[in-house]
Amino acid sequence: MLLSIHNLTVEIAGKEVLHEVNLSIDHGETHVLFGKNGSGKTTLLMAIMGFSGCRVTQGKILFKDTDITYLPISERARMGIGMSFQRPPTIRGVKVHDLIKTFNNNDDATIEQIVNSLNFTEFMERDINLGFSGGEIKKSELLQLIVQNPELILLDEPESGVDLENIKVIGKVIKKLLQKNLRRQRVKAGLVITHTGLILNYLEADKGHLMLNGMIICEGNPREMFETIQNSGYEECIRCQR
């Protein structure tokens, strides 16, 4: 397994938000995380990434067989975990271009190609996320993530607030990022949160997980799970579990 989470219980500001979560992602797999607002999806991604506000009170997180439960974010990023945020901060005084330049994983031509594929050239000289629209923020996040070249990609609602044309743009980029190679093996693994399900059209997702009240209550085929949620709502998932 690339990532394995065992019995993870997490508190934020003294409130238990995740309860005994178990979830494993193998090399090259893409998993999808569903769940109602406030169920703990973002918190799970933040706990994997290692944000200090997430206090682990029980359980552990293994990445590439190393226990990372108490490692700082920087170490986890260096090991190959990257995240695009649902609501990233604005960073005044730092242009997108300046930040992208600090990652030396890519040559100029590769960066230009990624920027072009996202139609993002005109935003490169602007301060990070300052005054960006919802869709522009999602592109900015995706660009920053790609240039980090992580092995495990955590995407928190990459298509939310994005118009239908730009979903195609973002979807194609994500598809390329997480696609299988010619041997049908993918190099990168992903954990993707979605409410709309639109991003599923661009992913060959291997497994879905449904989170409710900080617990994973169901796992299965992501498309079937999405259809059930769309047609019958989360209530059906709760009934089905009982």
Ligand SMILES: Nc1ncnc2c1ncn2[C@@H]1O[C@H](COP(=O)(O)OP(=O)(O)OP(=O)(O)O)[C@@H](O)[C@H]1O
């Ligand atoms: N700093 C905090 N203080 C108090 N409660 C918090 C804090 N951060 C998160 N929570 C609570 O933790 C719960 C889970 O939040 P989280 O953002 O993980 O949900 P989510 O599943 O991502 O929801 P959404 O679909 O709306 O993005 C929510 O009830 C939220 O209010």
Ligand SMILES: [Mg+2]
């Ligand atoms: Mg969230």
